[in-house]
């Protein structure tokens with residue numbers, strides 16, 4: 001299924017193992033403006049649990065997260 | 081009026097942490113300098129500030145100002161110093177980026193001075209005063225969040241494990257091979273790390289050993305430990321402890337990860353003031369036991385490459401697990417080449433203490449890892465095995481940074497490769513930490 005949202009930035013997290021996907025995502029989100037979105041693409045299945053938990057604690061909004069074959073795609077919106 | 085400045089918060093934590101071992105560490109040092117060569121940071125660049133005793137002195141100055149007679153009244157005489165915010169920030173950076181808590185200095189100190197204990201106290205002071213690295217706090221808080229609401233990810237996790245179960249069946253050639261999740265009454269609860277690479281190889285080994293095991297929904301890593309934050313570390317550990325109690329397992333087996341094992345085996349019983357109704361061991365100890373009991377069908381000729389083993393500080397020095405990896409390696413490889421020194425005396429890889437997760441200190445981490453690179457190169461090994469995820473991440477980064485051209489792998493991967501499986505299905509070499517992380 002194609003993502004309906006067009007993200008402002010794409011972040012390639014493929015091949016990275018926990019905790020690096022969350023570390024890199026949080027660094028990238030820091031550089032965004034409030035309201036901007038970022039799509040992360042990872043191969044570590046751990047992100048399916050870690051990204052939602054990170055979004056809750058960091059207060060950013062997780063717009064979608066899904067498995068596409070061997071990849072995990074998620075879109076995060078930076079909140080103010 | 082309550083004083084809520086960062087400095088006063090840090091000092092309050094120091095006072096709270098002052099137990100006998102910490103006071104002994106703060107009061108004793110012969111200034112002999114023996115610890116200098118023990119520390120990989122000093123070995124890497126020979127800078128005075130990287131002598132463990134020099135680091136400790138930074139905290140001792142503050143301690144003396146409060147607790148030493150001369151320090152209180154004639155601070156200049158005894159080099160005692162009030163803590164100010166700039167000094168606190170400097171010390172926080174030192175504790176998080178220039179000490180991996182590897183304990184090699186303590187092992188080599190004629191007086192047994194526990195410098196890493198002081199660095200842990202500093203980390204706790206920094207965390208309480210808002211001076212700790214944000215990323216470590218974020219990782220710890222995300223783990224706590226997962227524990228509050230396991231329903232948020234449990235179904236997804238179970239679905240992922242079902243996929244892995246199919247891979248396991250193909251790998252071992254047995255359509256009945258299972259990976260159950262949180263099965264009550266299993267003998268063993270295995271706690272992996274995030275990602276299939278710490279689930280699939282152990283699952284194959286448990287299958288071969290006919291172990292009665294089930295998988296935890298949590299990951300074994302505990303970032304609260306790196307923060308020196310007992311409250312967070314306890315909350316993270318309690319997810320697993322409560323899970324093990326609810327499932328009534330007899331044993332918790334922790335994935336190949338140094339700090340995760342050390343914190344559950346050594347710290348948790350102190351944090352909780354409790355003897356748990358189950359035993360906790362590292363997967364490394366359990367695999368060695370299987371080997372010694374002859375429960376795994378092994379053919380060491382499957383791993384003919386020149387292989388060296390990197391001892392994780394938390395496994396070897398903190399937990400005394402340095403013979404077991406050799407028991408395993410002697411059974412699954414044919415060309416083991418030890419580093420010098422190794423075992424209890426092994427040098428830290430430079431990635432411990434949570435440092436691999438802190439990109440802001442990548443340069444320092446690469447520099448501090450140079451002694452390890454030299455050690456590895458001298459062995460001529462093609463494969464470097466480590467039983468710790470932090471070490472493997474760091475070794476992967478060192479591999480890329482210094483173009484070492486080696487392969488990094490976990491013990492379980494080599495065991496699986498050496499296993500004679502019923503249907504000889506090709507076993508792909510796992511991707512654990514084969515990937516460079518930092519940029």
Ligand code: SF4
Nearest residue numbers: 109110112113115189
């Ligand atoms: S080896 Fe021990 S006593 Fe000697 S300087 Fe280092 S910490 Fe002090």
Ligand code: SF4
Nearest residue numbers: 119179180182183185
């Ligand atoms: S614990 Fe390790 S890194 Fe820290 S000062 Fe001692 S030898 Fe150096």
